Amino acid sequence: MQHIAMLGSGFIGRFYADSLQGYRSKDKIVSIYSRREESAKKFAADYQVPHWTTNMEEAISRKEVTVVCISLPNNLHEQAVLLCCKHKKAVITTKPLGRNAEEAKRMLEAVEKAGIFNGYLEDLVYTPKFIKAFESVKGGSLGRILWAKSRETHPGPHSDWFWDIEQAGGGCILDLGCHCVEITRSYIGKDIKPIEVMCWADTQVKPIDAEDHAIGLVKYENGSIAQFEVSWTFRGGLDLRDEVMGTEGTIWVNSFLRTGFEMFTSGKGADYVAEKAESNSGWLFPVGDELNELGYNHMFMDMFRSLEIGKSPRETFYDGYVVNSVLDAAYKSAKTKQWEPVKLDIWRGRVGVSKDSHLQSYDNDHYLVKEEVTHYGAKKVILKNKKTGKIIERVES
Numbered sequence: 001m002q003h004i005a006m007l008g009s010g011f012i013g014r015f016y017a018d019s020l021q022g023y024r025s026k027d028k029i030v031s032i033y034s035r036r037e038e039s040a041k042k043f044a045a046d047y048q049v050p051h052w053t054t055n056m057e058e059a060i061s062r063k064e065v066t067v068v069c070i071s072l073p074n075n076l077h078e079q080a081v082l083l084c085c086k087h088k089k090a091v092i093t094t095k096p097l098g099r100n101a102e103e104a105k106r107m108l109e110a111v112e113k114a115g116i117f118n119g120y121l122e123d124l125v126y127t128p129k130f131i132k133a134f135e136s137v138k139g140g141s142l143g144r145i146l147w148a149k150s151r152e153t154h155p156g157p158h159s160d161w162f163w164d165i166e167q168a169g170g171g172c173i174l175d176l177g178c179h180c181v182e183i184t185r186s187y188i189g190k191d192i193k194p195i196e197v198m199c200w201a202d203t204q205v206k207p208i209d210a211e212d213h214a215i216g217l218v219k220y221e222n223g224s225i226a227q228f229e230v231s232w233t234f235r236g237g238l239d240l241r242d243e244v245m246g247t248e249g250t251i252w253v254n255s256f257l258r259t260g261f262e263m264f265t266s267g268k269g270a271d272y273v274a275e276k277a278e279s280n281s282g283w284l285f286p287v288g289d290e291l292n293e294l295g296y297n298h299m300f301m302d303m304f305r306s307l308e309i310g311k312s313p314r315e316t317f318y319d320g321y322v323v324n325s326v327l328d329a330a331y332k333s334a335k336t337k338q339w340e341p342v343k344l345d346i347w348r349g350r351v352g353v354s355k356d357s358h359l360q361s362y363d364n365d366h367y368l369v370k371e372e373v374t375h376y377g378a379k380k381v382i383l384k385n386k387k388t389g390k391i392i393e394r395v396e397s
Contacts, residue, residue, distance in 0.1 A: 003027075004029045004068070005068045005069070006049075007056060007069065008070065010159055013071035018291055018296075019296035019300055030049065031051040031062050033054070033058070033059035040054060056079070057087075060087055067091070067092060067307065068080070068090070069093075072094075075167045077097065078107055084116060088114060090116055091118055095123075095178045095179065096175075096324060099170070101328045108317040119307075119315060119317075120317055121303075121315070122178070126297075126302065128298070130183065130295070134187065137187055142248055143249065145246045147243075149184065150228055150243075151228070152180055152240055153176070154231075154237065155233070168210065170210050171201075173201060173216075173334075175230075175232075177216070177228050177230050178324075178327065184227070188222075190322075192350065192353060193349055196218075196219050196340060196341050197326060197332075198216065200334060201215075218326055221350075236278065237285060238256050239257045240257065261285060261288055262284070263285075263286055264283050265280070365385060
């Protein structure tokens with residue numbers, strides 16, 4: 001059983017609380033910190049939390065607290081992490097880890113110096129569909145991974161601080177791109193180094209200083225390519241989609257918007273339908289078990305099991321640091337309109353990985369370009385001569 005100090009009583013804090021106290025049914029939030037007294041009191045009443053406070057250190061330092069969960073605006077993450085280090089409390093934090101890689105690096109180094117458990121709450125690599133797809137990829141079903149794409153778009157976040165570039169550190173790239181980078185990085189291999197990024201970003205709709213729409217490419221050292229699409233301008237709800245392509249297959253995943261559950265309602269008496277849903281009338285796309293489909297249950301199970309057996313969880317502050325480093329390069333590329341290198345002062349994956357050979361021998365004299373069975377039943381192969389480079393086709397009986 002874990003006794004949790006929750007830092008933050010807003011939208012994500014309540015999502016976390018619903019999962020924390022509802023899935024394993026033994027972990028309890030024992031203290032809630034909020035910057036506003038009325039919010040702290042309301043959260044404490046709603047979730048039967050015995051202690052509330054507007055003093056962050058008071059919540060963290062309480063004797064009964066075994067783990068601190070950070071669900072605060074991005075600009076407050078470092079302050080909270082350093083207090084966890086001071087009081088030797090295990091810490092798990094919402095994404096992104098920092099507003100930039102510099103902040104993330106300081107937090108990573110601080111928790112490792114303090115020797116405390118640290119977990120990065122990247123929920124979208126814990127969704128049931130991702131887990132299933134990831135297992136297939138790692139099992140070799142798709143062969144060598146060539147390309148991975150992740151898309152997250154919706155009409156924009158719920159709280160005011162997201163729209164303030166100083167508090168948030170950026171716009172949709174930081175808010176949503178952190179998910180997409182870690183998803184695609186996981187498919188390609190977290191031990192493969194991201195080397196450079198090309199990104200387009202703009203502020204197309206919202207009256208804000210940050211970007212509200214962006215598309216980026218991330219090159220990896222082994223020749224794989226990742227793509228992210230993120231937007232706060234998408235109309236129609238929350239769109240979460242992944243695609244993975246390898247030499248032997250492809251996976252398409254739709255995690256949220258069109259999941260086979262469709263409903264029409266006039267709206268009379270209707271209330272909440274699904275996260276980021278823009279309406280409660282007309283044709284709607286509810287989600288059967290939102291907490292589970294968004295990965296929260298599996299995420300906290302991994303975090304707490306890992307804490308209890310003394311091992312690192314699947315996602316740590318190090319992963320958050322790598323993601324922040326990739327996003328820093330994306331922001332720089334959006335300004336320079338050029339490929340920008342990913343600066344990683346700390347890298348713990350493989351080094352010197354070359355691009356995997358794409359040349360598959362068919363026989364001693366030829367490489368295989370393609371093979372297929374035609375509509376009339378014959379097997380056809382397209383071949384390239386290893387010496388001359390000439391392309392031929394051959395129909396085999």
